[in-house]
Amino acid sequence: MTGPLDLAVAAELARMKLARLAHFTPARNLPHIIRDGLLRSVADLAQDVRACYSATDLQRFDGRPDRLCCSLQYPNGFYFTIAKGRAASVNYPDWTCLLLDKKVAAAPDTLFCPRNAAASAGTARPGVDGLRACYADTVVGQRVYTRGPNHDPGSPTDVQAEVLVIAPVSLSAIRAIVFPSEAAAEEEYGRLDRFGLVPPDGVDYVISPGMFDKWAITRAVQNSQYFSETSWSPKAA
Template structure:
C-alpha cells in the first residue's frame, strides 16, 4: 500500500466509511455485468449509446469521464428527481451498487462536500483534503450532529467522482428496494447467463426513500441491508 493509499485508508477509518454507493437504473445492470465494469457517461455515449440515458447528459459537474459515488449511502435526492423524468416512466426500478471504498484513492478522483453539480463543479477538490471536506462539522447549511450515522457525509449529497471504468470486482453488493425486485433482477440476469450469484444481493427499501434515509442518518438509526438469496437456494440450504 502506498503512502497515499494508507492516508486515505486511515481517513476512511476515522469517518467510518466502509463502502461507496452508486445508483443506476436496473436496465443498466445487464450491461454492467456483461461488460464487466461500470463505465462513465462519456464512455457510454461513445461505446454503448443504447444504455446512455438523458440523465447522463446532464453532467453539470463538468467531468463526464468520472463515475458519481456517495459515501456509505446512496444519493436518494438524485434518485427522487430522476424517477420523475418521463423517460423513466416505464422503467421505474433502480439498483444501488455498493463499491469498495479503496476507489477514493484512485488517481484523478475528485471530492465535493456538496452535490458535485452545485456551482457547476466549483466545489470539487482532489486529494485527502477533498475527502476530509465531505465530513466537516459544517457544510453549507448543514451541521453534523453527534447522532449522525458514521460513514455518511455531512451533506448527504456529497460525492466522490471516481475515474472510470470501475471493474465489477470492486462491487461488494447489489441492493434493491424489495424482495420481488431482487427475484426479478436475479432471474433476468440468470436468463442471460450472467451468473448473478457471483454478487452479494441485499434488500433495503430505506436506501431508496429520500425522507426515510435522511431521517435515519440524522437520528442515528442504523440501516442494515437484509441479505437476499433466491428461494431455491434457501430451500436447498
C-alpha cells in the same frame, strides 16, 4: 483492488468508519455491467446502444460526465427522486443501488464534493483534504449542515455529498446489489440467470426499501436511525 492509489486518501479511508460508496443505476444496465465487467460513466454509456441513460445525464451540472458519481455510505436519495422521474426512465422504472468498495475513492485524481456534485461544481477537491471536507463539522450550502451528536459517524455532513471517481470501475469493486423489494430481486436475478450473467462470488444481493427513500436515508445519516439491509438469495426466494 488494483491500480495505483493515493496513499494518503487510502490511509484516511481505512481510519474512517465509512463502510462503502453507493451508486444508483437503472436495473436495465446490470447485464451490461456484469458482461463487460465494468461500471462506466454516462459519457461512455452514451456510446453504447444497449445502455439505459437519459440524454440529460450528459448535461451533468458537475461538468464531469466522464466520471462515476458516487455517494459516501448511503446513496443520494434526492438525486434518485429526480432521476427516476425523467422521461427516459418511464419505460424502464426499475433501479438498483450498487455498494462499492470504499477504496475506489482512493484512486488518484478522485474529486470530493462536500455538497452534491452539481452544487460543488468548480469547488470539488482531490486528495485527503477534499475527503475530510465532506466530514467537516459544518458545511455551507443552500443551508448550513452541521454534525449533530447523533450523526452517523461514517456518513458525510451533508447527506448529498458525493465523490466523482475515475471511470470505469471494475466489477470486482462491487460488494452488493441492493433492490427495493424481494420481487425486484427475483425479477432481476431471473433475467440475469437467463442471460448466464449471475454476478460472481463476492457480490451480495440485498433487500432494502430504505435505500430508495430519501427521507429514510436522511434519518439514517443525521440521526443514526438505521433501516434494514437484508441479505437475499434465490434459494430463499
